[in-house]
Amino acid sequence: MKNMNGTRENGMKIAVSRAIAFGAAAALLLMSGCKTEEDYKKERIAKAQEQFESVRKRDLPADKVLTLHDCIKLAMEHNMDIKIQNMEKDAATNMLWAEILGMLPDLTVTNNFTTRSNQPGSSSKAVEQGGETYDYSTSQDKNINNLSVDLAFSLLDFGLAFFNSQQGHDRVLMKQRQIERLRQNLTLDVVRAYFKVAAAQRAVDITNNLLLQCRNHSEVIDRLEKKKMITPFRAFEEKNRLLTMEKRLTNYTRVYENSCVELRALLGVYPSVNIIVDDTILDKDPVMELPEIELLEQMAILKRPELYEIDIQRHINILECRKTLLMMLPNVQVYMDLVNNNNSFLYYQTWWELAIRAAYNALKTPQHLARYMAYSDQADIEKVRSFAQAITVMSQVRIAKADIASSRQKYELNRRENRNYSEHLKKEQSKKAVRGTVSELELDHLRMAVAETEIERLLALGACHISYYRLLNSIGVENLDPATQEALKKELEAGARRAEKELARARAEYEKKQAEAENARIARLLFDEGMKKQSGNQLLAASEYYRRAAQKGNASAMFCLGKLYWSGKGVKQDYAEAVRWFKAAAEGGNVEAMVVLGWVYYRGLGDGKIVAVDLKRSRKYYQLAVDNGDDRAYYWLGAVCYELKDYETAMASFKKAARIRPDSALFIDKSSSEQKSIRNSRALAMVRVGCMYREGTGGEGVNYAKAKDWFEQAAKLGDPSAMNNLSMMYAVGDGVQKDPALSEEWFKKYQEAAAKQ
Secondary structure: OOHHHHHHHHHHHHHHHHHHHHHHHHHHHHHOOOOOOHHHHHHHHHHHHHHHHHHHHOOOOOOOOOOOOOOOOOHHHHHHHHHHHHHHHHHHHHHHHHHHHHOOEEEEEEEEEEOOOOOOOOEEEEEOOOOOOEOOOOOOOOOEEEEEEEEEEEHHHHHHHHHHOOOOOOOOHHHHHHHHHHHHHHHHHHHHHHHHHHHHHHHHHHHHHHHHHHHHHHHHHHHHHOOOOOOOHHHHHHHHHHHHHHHHHHHHHHHHHHHHHHHHHHOOOOOOOOOOOOOOHHHHOOOOOOOHHHHHHHHHHHHHHHHHHHHHHHHHHHHHHHHHHHHHEEEEEEEEEEEEEEEOOOOOEEEEEEEEEEEEOHHHHHHHHHHHHHHHHHHHHHHHHHHHHHHHHHHHHHHHHHHHHHHHHHHHHHHHHHHHHHHHHHHHOOOOOOOOOOOOOOOOOOOHHHHHHHHHHHHHHHHHHHHHHHHHHHHHOOOOOOHHHHHHHHHHHHHHHHHHHHHHHHHHHHHHHHHHHHHHHHHHHHHHHHHHHHOOOOOOHHHHHHHHHHHHHOOOHHHHHHHHHOOOOOOOHHHHHHHHHHHHHHHOHHHHHHHHHHHHHHHOOOOOOEEOOOHHHHHHHHHHHHHOOOOOOOHHHHHHHOOOOHHHHHHHHHHHHHOOOOOOOOHHHOOOOHHHHHHHHHHHHHHHHHHHOOOOOOOOOHHHHHHHHHHHHHHOOOOOOHHHHHHHHHHOOOOOOHHHHHHHHHHHHHHHHHHOO
């Protein structure tokens, strides 16, 4: 015992030391994960230096002339927003695959291996003399391996994962549209900055020459004033004119610097890098062959990514509605468990089980309904938002088109102004008259005016190019060349043809329904007139009205016409023709015709020459009758199924026929004879149920107590056969105690009831 206590103490010490070591390791881990404010400052300093060096590496080759295509390409490569959107798209794609893989069932595999030496750890002796020594038990294998494989499949989880995967796919598509729109907006920003730089670059070249001329003119004016060739007042005015022009020219230089800063930011290069753009694009006027504004608006509605985004978001909300409906259903889970144990002492070493569990949280139903309504409303909102966005897009296209017209008009005015100044300068220079210094000064003023109008023309030309790209941006396309326009036209025409086909189909369906409604209305009038003629005993006229109504699809008229042929009233008796009209009426949904056909095929007609007995067809028509709400057909459906030896369906049908309540719709507005017939059918059904319990057919075995109960219910309704069956049960003692007196009493009741029928 002492050895055992020592072993326990050592075990406790080892356990305590392990717990302390584990706690210390956990504390160190937690402390290592904490950051102070100083840690964040150091981290920010390191990142700032790293980011600064990364930006400095983004440089351009010296003296490289950038084209518009080069600028757009650099912007797309360096733009961080696009990179972030692409990363988010990759993340959405990975999430999509995660949702797809989430449809797989849960599979858990565990393998436990246990080994033991089967050697005694201690032993003990009985205190009493002669007592036995207790030893360890070895009734177990030394090495035991227990393998367990569990497979769990949840219909709810599978359904939710399926809808989540669909939403994930939509989010990937939405992210693609967002990236597409971001690239379009970035392209427009680059184009705007590029043409500003190109025009300002040209302007700076011209400005430098003009500034040099201004300084030279100032010196000339000073000399002329000293020589008194011009008055001081004239010299003052000339100098002011030069200063005003110098201010305007200096402003062009500032515009160039600002435009370069904007372009550098868009290209993602170092802020101080030198930029030279290809300004030869300003040597020719832009060619803009644009279609009509209505076609441009249609193109924009077709191509703008924002409209696709709204449509995708609406579908995501619709999927949320479907997920909510799915969550209203019971959560059905299927489990399969396989266990293998190599312990030879176990009776069952390998076994498996299959289980199905369904859970339903009824208290969550109101929440799910509210959630469904919320997402349904959101889907409707997205539909309205799509329409509102389409209107906005159309407005943007019109504004962009108007901006093109305005910029072209402004450019044309600047071009004409520059041409007038240039022509005037040429004329003045071509004069052969001898000019003095003052006249040369006037020519220099004219040259500076020509240069200034040239700069204004270049700026206006750049604005024309920018307005064209703004229109492309508002439409959502890269260009509007003839090939692109033709492709968009074909796409729009194909959509219009599809819409026209859909409209034509809807129109044809509407017209068909209208025609059917009109035929039904006329057929009803004809049928009503036939009923009036029949009530007036004008059977021939009634048959004609019924025939005309039947030709227009009135099933009630078909049935009434069939009854006339059956009875030979108003027409020549013809059972085959009657059956033909009954079939047409049944196909048209007339329940009475279904019941009649069920009876005809149950009994046959004309010794089988007109209609042969066909229990399967009889069952078909009786089943159609009960499916269309005629509970009276349940009895005959049970009778047919009984003869077909489908006892379970027969039992169920007889019970349904027997349970027709007196306050049911079948008794409303019925004559006393019809109500009596329904009660008799109920009683007959009760008797058939009692007989099947007595026979043991119907899938529930022999049950005399239930048979007696059903017979007694039928007897209360006055059925003689039920009374006779009860008399036989008491006479023989089937399930009841034999009672001759009670048997005789029921037999007398049977005779009295039978005599009344």
